[in-house]
Amino acid sequence: MTRAALLVLADGRFPAGGHAHSGGAEAAVRAGRITDAASLESFCRGRLHTSGVVAACVAAAAALGVDPGQLDRAADARTPSPALRVAARRLGRQLMRAARATWPSPELDALASRFPKGAHQPVVLGLAARAAGLGPLDAAYCSLYEGVSGPATAVVRLLGLDPFDATGVLARLSDDMDRVAQEAVETGERVVTDGVDVLPARSAPLLEIGAEAHAAWAVRLFAS
Amino acid sequence: MHLDHHLESSAAVSADARRPDGTRRALRIGLGGPVGSGKTATVAALCRALREELSLAVVTNDIYTREDAEFLLREAVLPPERISAVETGACPHTAIRDDISANLEAVEDLEDEVGPLDLVLVESGGDNLTATFSRGLVDAQVFVIDVAGGDDIPRKGGPGVATADLLIVNKTDLAPYVGSDLARMAADAKAARGELPVILQSLRSEDGVREVADWVRERIAAWTA
Ligand SMILES: Nc1nc2c(ncn2[C@@H]2O[C@H](COP(=O)(O)OP(=O)(O)O)[C@@H](O)[C@H]2O)c(=O)[nH]1
Ligand SMILES: [Mg+2]
Numbered sequence: 001m002t003r004a005a006l007l008v009l010a011d012g013r014f015p016a017g018g019h020a021h022s023g024g025a026e027a028a029v030r031a032g033r034i035t036d037a038a039s040l041e042s043f044c045r046g047r048l049h050t051s052g053v054v055a056a057c058v059a060a061a062a063a064l065g066v067d068p069g070q071l072d073r074a075a076d077a078r079t080p081s082p083a084l085r086v087a088a089r090r091l092g093r094q095l096m097r098a099a100r101a102t103w104p105s106p107e108l109d110a111l112a113s114r115f116p117k118g119a120h121q122p123v124v125l126g127l128a129a130r131a132a133g134l135g136p137l138d139a140a141y142c143s144l145y146e147g148v149s150g151p152a153t154a155v156v157r158l159l160g161l162d163p164f165d166a167t168g169v170l171a172r173l174s175d176d177m178d179r180v181a182q183e184a185v186e187t188g189e190r191v192v193t194d195g196v197d198v199l200p201a202r203s204a205p206l207l208e209i210g211a212e213a214h215a216a217w218a219v220r221l222f223a224s
Numbered sequence: 225m226h227l228d229h230h231l232e233s234s235a236a237v238s239a240d241a242r243r244p245d246g247t248r249r250a251l252r253i254g255l256g257g258p259v260g261s262g263k264t265a266t267v268a269a270l271c272r273a274l275r276e277e278l279s280l281a282v283v284t285n286d287i288y289t290r291e292d293a294e295f296l297l298r299e300a301v302l303p304p305e306r307i308s309a310v311e312t313g314a315c316p317h318t319a320i321r322d323d324i325s326a327n328l329e330a331v332e333d334l335e336d337e338v339g340p341l342d343l344v345l346v347e348s349g350g351d352n353l354t355a356t357f358s359r360g361l362v363d364a365q366v367f368v369i370d371v372a373g374g375d376d377i378p379r380k381g382g383p384g385v386a387t388a389d390l391l392i393v394n395k396t397d398l399a400p401y402v403g404s405d406l407a408r409m410a411a412d413a414k415a416a417r418g419e420l421p422v423i424l425q426s427l428r429s430e431d432g433v434r435e436v437a438d439w440v441r442e443r444i445a446a447w448t449a
Contacts, residue, residue, distance in 0.1 A: 015323035020313030094325035157314045221288050223311035223326075 005132040008102070009125075010142045012149060017094030021087060022154030022222035023047065023147060027210030029158045037165040040155050044148040044173055050204040052147040053180055054078050055122040056140040057199050060188030062126020063139035066196070068111055068119055074196040075120035081208040083215035085120075087224035093118025099128035107131060140184035144177045145170075154222055243335065250281070250341035251447040252331060253440065254320060254362035256384055259350035261370040262394035262427060264292045267345050269433035270440060271301035278342040278444065281306040281334040283327060285319050285349040292347060305338050316349030324361040331361075342444060353382035364443055366436070370395040375404035378412035386416045390423065390439055397426040 008014065025043065028034045034043050058071050079085045096118065100108045108131050111119065118124070122143050129139035152166040190198045211224060243249045255263045267282055274280060280302060284292040286309055293309035296302065308330045312319040319327055331344050346362055348355060357365045367388035369377050372395055378385055385391060391413055399406050406424060413422040423435045 013322065015325060017323060017325040019315055019318050019323055020311050020326060022313070090326075090329075093329060097325050097328065154313075219289050220311075221314040223313060 002133050005103075005134055006138045006142070009128060009132055009134065009138070010145055012153065014098060016098040017091055018146060018150055019153075020223045021091065021150060022158070022224065023150040024207045024210050024214075024224070025151035025154040026158060026220060026222045027214040028151075028206075029155065030214075031210065033206070034151075034155055035159070037161060037169055040152060040161065040166065041169045041172060044151055044169060045176060046204055047147055047151065047207065048144060048173060048176055048180060050202045051079075051207060052144055053184065053200055053202055055147060056143045056180060056184035057187040057191070058120065058122040059126040059129070059139040059143040060136035060184045061191040061196070061199070062123045063129045063134065063136040064126075064188050064192050065130070066188070066191050068123050068127060069114065070196045071123045071126075072115070072119045074199050075123060078199070078201050078203065079120075079208075080203065081211045083211045083224065084208060086215075087211070088120045088122075089115075089118035090223075091118075091121040092124040095121055095124045095128060099124065099131060103128065103131035103133075105131035136185045136188045137181060140181040140188070141177065144180055144184075148173055148177075158221065247340065248448070250279075250331075250335060250339070250344045251364075251444055252344045252346060252362045253443065254346045254348065254357035254365040255368055256320065256348040256355055256357060256365060256388070257350065257368035257392075258352070258370075258373055261350075261368045261373060262392075263347050263350065263368045264295055265427050266366075266368055266392065266394065266433060266436065267347050268296060268299050268301045269427055270345065270437055271296070273431075273433055273437040274343070274440065275302060279338075279340060281308070281331075281338060281341050281344045283330045283334070283344060283346045284309045285312050285316055285327065285347060286310075287312060287314070287316055287349040292349075303338075306334065308334055312349050317351045317355040320346070320348050320357045320361060321355065322358075324358050327361050342448075343440070353377070353380065353384050356383045356387065363447065364389040366390045366392060368392045368394055371399045371404040371406065371409065372402045375406075375409050376412075378409050378416055381416040385413070388420070390421050390436070391417060392436060393422065393424045395426060395428075396424050397428045 028043055034040050058075050062071055096112050126139045155161050156163050156166050286292050290309045293307055296307050297304055310326045310330050335341050365388050367384040393409055426432050
């Protein structure tokens with residue numbers, strides 16, 4: 001495991017398309033559910049323990065070498081909103097391009113020819129971690145961190161929230177992220193032996209509903 | 225829904241001149257510059273001027289709507305399947321410079337779906353004077369400013385004005401009304417750019433885009449040579 005490679009993959013500047021997505025924050029801001037740092041923190045915590053857990057488990061399992069096709073279908077089944085499925089595959093495709101250019105690997109090439117229009121982002125993330133010489137825990141951390149740093153950055157832009165407050169929110173979520181990342185690795189290991197059905201299916205209905213509404217807006221800052 | 229269908233090969237990684245099947249990809253030209261300077265109008269005029277002789281497509285980067293794409297559709301400068309809009313997450317310069325993945329995808333999808341193409345025009349969402357395109361996304365870039373934005377912009381320079389492959393000073397028809405000194409703008413631009421070309425144009429005049437269209441033709445000739 002190389003710690004430096006983890007920093008490269010986890011860096012918000014890694015050019016994989018994330019900057020255009022708010023992780024549901026734009027819809028939540030419009031609905032009045034995020035208005036300040038405290039409500040941003042609740043939003044992120046909720047995300048972390050629902051769709052965040054699922055994504056982290058998928059990423060960890062992919063990093064352990066579980067078949068990406070099975071993981072992609074499992075992720076589909078756990079993402080009721082079609083708009084979110086489209087966003088997840090678009091981000092997966094963008095990450096695939098960046099990862100192939102950064103850590104060329106036959107596994108990523110195979111993924112790209114199997115899913116030319118993209119697999120769910122956490123699946124690609126797990127394989128990108130493998131290609132970078134990282135392990136399932138790293139993949140889980142990247143997934144979780146991205147899942148909360150995306151909304152935090154978006155809310156800085158959407159509400160003019162003080163960027164120091166937004167970063168404080170992320171710091172306060174660290175313990176939760178540590179715990180969930182461990183769980184994700186344990187689940188990933190169980191997927192290796194017992195198959196994808198042991199993946200959790202937690203979801204946040206408001207994120208799903210919000211994503212559908214957001215996709216139909218004529219004027220929006222973020223793609224999702 | 226599952227997408228396990230296999231393709232012969234997978235997308236190129238970035239600026240490769242050849243597509244995965246070995247054919248030469250389309251030339252990509254980026255148009256950047258401040259909001260309202262005339263990028264979309266120039267794209268529309270170029271499409272009208274070149275669509276008979278070249279296979280064309282356009283990618284727009286709107287900041288928070290699909291206005292530019294919709295304008296081009298309304299004006300029917302190209303069939304709708306040749307116009308694609310990218311969403312930029314409140315950061316138009318990021319999408320053309322720091323993280324070009326969404327734009328690359330749009331370009332490649334257009335080539336797959338309506339290709340073969342000779343030329344793809346990529347319009348930036350409009351930004352400040354420092355916003356330039358990545359060489360991983362476009363082969364050449366045009367920076368569009370206008371006379372109404374102040375005749376000191378060429379003097380102020382900045383990466384767009386100083387380094388773009390072509391600088392367009394647009395809306396020369398407005399110069400008398402806004403008190404802009406065209407001769408001074410041209411001289412300042414020359415000083416900032418050395419040998420790089422500058423074209424002053426008004427799209428309000430008959431065939432106003434002709435010089436820029438000729439510049440694009442030269443680029444295409446060099447690309448396919
Ligand atoms: N007078 C004049 N108006 C122009 C010219 N070119 C564009 N415009 C107008 O300027 C406005 C902004 O142009 P647009 O192409 O949308 O700018 P963009 O934001 O750079 O894409 C529109 O109302 C155009 O019709 C020109 O050469 N002369
Ligand atoms: Mg425009």
